[in-house]
Amino acid sequence: MSLGGKVALVTGGGRGIGRAIALKLASQGADIIVDFFRHRESAEQTAKDIKALGVKAEVIRANVGEPAKVDEMFDMISNKFGRLDILINNAASGVGRPVMDVDVKAWEWTMDINAKACLLCAQRAAKLMEGRGGKIVSISSLGSPFVLPNYAIVGVSKAALEALTRYLAIELAPKDICVNAVAASAVETEALKFYFKEGLVKDNRQVTPAGRMVIPEDVANVVAFLCSEEAFMIRGQTIIVDGGTSVGLFTLVGKES
Amino acid sequence: MTVEEQVREIVAKITHVDKSIITRESTFKDIKADSLDIVQALVAVEETFGIEIPDEDAQKFKNFGDFVSYVENRVAQEEKV
16 A cells, blocks of 8 residues: 555544545555544544554544644654654634624634644644655645635635645755645535525536536545655645636636526 | 633633623523634633533533533543543
């Protein structure tokens, strides 16, 4: 298996996209550390499913928005595994509000978990990867390059994540660490629900040229590729997984719904 | 301070409401707590009492009284252990 003997940390790895990534990397032989914050049951279930694939799984609770918890998590990884080969910055949270309703509390909460955590985790992870190479992949969304309804803070946090990805990719390249991001569109996005609600579209296929919704496994497949040696020359990029939605946007203008 | 008083103080501080208006019957909606307030209150209570409150459990709280009862039970369990 291509990731046999590797150790991967997936933040927010208990549910949704994180769970799909954790299972995908596990299916390729990696031992997985599943970080969670609010849903222990899901994280334990994911760990169970990972173990069923014949690799090790460890569950750890940490709000990655808190620097002290990030430190505790990496201390555990350091003590227990003594290494880290893959970091997936997937944990995310956010407060859905129009820009004018954003307050400091909502801003800090969202930025801490979606952006600051990526920096802190990458800094600690890079030290554990140093000398042996490593992969860091962060999960973004189309709310960074595009405007989605009530998505301002999350969009800004994802823009920070993508910029950080570029800086990390260059500065960690001498340490043989590959850094990239994956941005997904309609994996349970509020945007699509909004479009449906507003009657702008009636059928997923109208906004997704590929003909169906993006599912977590679509994102996990790309993440797994970026964690492979085949992706060695891809650095600092944000790969969009949206079935063509973003490049096809203008084909929707004036279309009968 | 009792568990109830401590939880009330935490919730009042996070939601910026006077603690005298938080009764056991108060819902989060009554005290205008949004989802972020609720998560932050849960985390603060977890840290104060050294317990873990999974969202799966928290989603069952209908009012402040349910929240307090849950914390009281968990604290009692912890003390037994």
